[in-house]
Amino acid sequence: MATYKLQINGRSYEVDVEPDTPLLWVLRDNLGLVGTKYGCGIAQCGACTVHVNGNAMRSCVYPVSAAASAKITTIEGLSEAGDHPVQLAWDEVDVAQCGYCQAGQIMTATALLNKNQKPTAEEIDNAMNGNICRCGTYHRIREAVALAAT
Numbered sequence: 001m002a003t004y005k006l007q008i009n010g011r012s013y014e015v016d017v018e019p020d021t022p023l024l025w026v027l028r029d030n031l032g033l034v035g036t037k038y039g040c041g042i043a044q045c046g047a048c049t050v051h052v053n054g055n056a057m058r059s060c061v062y063p064v065s066a067a068a069s070a071k072i073t074t075i076e077g078l079s080e081a082g083d084h085p086v087q088l089a090w091d092e093v094d095v096a097q098c099g100y101c102q103a104g105q106i107m108t109a110t111a112l113l114n115k116n117q118k119p120t121a122e123e124i125d126n127a128m129n130g131n132i133c134r135c136g137t138y139h140r141i142r143e144a145v146a147l148a149a150t
Ligand code: FES
Pocket: 037, 038, 039, 040, 041, 042, 043, 044, 045, 046, 047, 048, 049, 058, 059, 060, 061
């Protein structure tokens, strides 16, 4: 066990966990930030995506020991009222079907748009490519990312 100080959504937290504990489980189990989802646990689906220093990161394989000096943002930190422009675009397009993967999709999309405010269709597809949606909402995800970029 070790103590880690974490900066998440602009707040400071302290947790006592094993160094190799994935950030996903610290967020969910230690801190109650359950908006970040578990899908595969092996960096293959994107459900667990958060931002680490502004970059989309799969928290299921990101050890808490690496997160200690980083600025972390989860879906809960995008906006207080759920009205981040990407979330509004998601609502407008009515993207979600079952909804399970959507926090990860939105975190990947916001990481893209924070770096590239006017992505091409190809750039959107490339950025979103690794986020799996079992309901197959890909066409609406594309549409919502493009809408948020306008
Ligand atoms: Fe992390 Fe699937 S749960 S990529």
